[in-house]
Amino acid sequence: MEKLGVVLATYNEARNLPRLIESLEGLFPTSGPDVGVACASPLRLQIFVVDDNSPDGTSSIAQRLASQYGNISLITRPGKLGLGSALRDGMSAALAEECTYILTMDADLSHDPQDVPRLLAAVEAGDVDLVQASRYVEGGGAVKVGWQRRFLSYVANLLCRWLLGSPREATTNFRIYNRRSAELMVRESRGRDFEFQPECILIAMRHGLRIVEVPIIFTGRAGGKSKLGLMQNIRWALFFVRALITLYLGRLRVAK
Numbered sequence: 049m050e051k052l053g054v055v056l057a058t059y060n061e062a063r064n065l066p067r068l069i070e071s072l073e074g075l076f077p078t079s080g081p082d083v084g085v086a087c088a089s090p091l092r093l094q095i096f097v098v099d100d101n102s103p104d105g106t107s108s109i110a111q112r113l114a115s116q117y118g119n120i121s122l123i124t125r126p127g128k129l130g131l132g133s134a135l136r137d138g139m140s141a142a143l144a145e146e147c148t149y150i151l152t153m154d155a156d157l158s159h160d161p162q163d164v165p166r167l168l169a170a171v172e173a174g175d176v177d178l179v180q181a182s183r184y185v186e187g188g189g190a191v192k193v194g195w196q197r198r199f200l201s202y203v204a205n206l207l208c209r210w211l212l213g214s215p216r217e218a219t220t221n222f223r224i225y226n227r228r229s230a231e232l233m234v235r236e237s238r239g240r241d242f243e244f245q246p247e248c249i250l251i252a253m254r255h256g257l258r259i260v261e262v263p264i265i266f267t268g269r270a271g272g273k274s275k276l277g278l279m280q281n282i283r284w285a286l287f288f289v290r291a292l293i294t295l296y297l298g299r300l301r302v303a304k
Contacts, residue, residue: 053142132244
């Protein structure tokens with residue numbers, strides 16, 4: 049049976065992880081007459097929790113959930129090494145486990161697990177390499193999010209679209225990769241933090257992969273504090289400048 053690997057990068061998500069895991073497991077029953085019915089897919093679920101040594105005991109909770117469900121792998125790292133590197137490590141593990149598709153999403157319940165079947169249906173339809181959950185296509189949006197964060201997100205995606213030619217959404221990691229695209233991201237991405245998200249979109253574009261956007265409603269995190277701080281914003285800004293310069297120099301070479 050083909051597998052869907054779900055990569056969850058965690059840091060202090062002890063409050064949210066059990067609810068998220070329960071919701072995901074409910075979409076993919078593993079026994080009985082309802083196997084695959086909840087998600088209308090025959091895929092088998094494998095979850096990869098990548099925890100950066102959370103002081104709130106997230107790893108211990110992940111271990112308990114792994115014993116309960118039997119399809120959860122815990123990757124514990126020595127410290128807070130960044131969202132991008134955590135997702136890359138999780139994707140590498142999912143590829144090693146022969147997962148057919150790899151889903152990445154936030155562990156704070158800002159991404160609704162009930163949207164997973166629609167994203168999965170889009171990538172299973174064929175001729176799609178990357179399915180991006182999007183707040184900025186028709187039917188998408190955000191609720192319970194402060195205006196400052198909403199404004200920054202809107203501007204960041206607008207700049208990516210206008211200056212780099214990306215899809216309407218490029219800054220959320222709620223997306224599904226097929227094996228081809230996941231292998232490219234693991235091999236070519238270098239982003240450590242939140243810049244990993246637009247970087248993967250640009251890698252996909254550079255290789256001519258097909259990207260499809262599916263509308264979602266983004267919700268503010270259920271509990272805990274946001275991980276997006278000053279250093280993450282600085283790294284994102286530096287990435288954007290480098291990407292813009294690279295694109296501009298590439299166009300100059302083509303013109304010559």
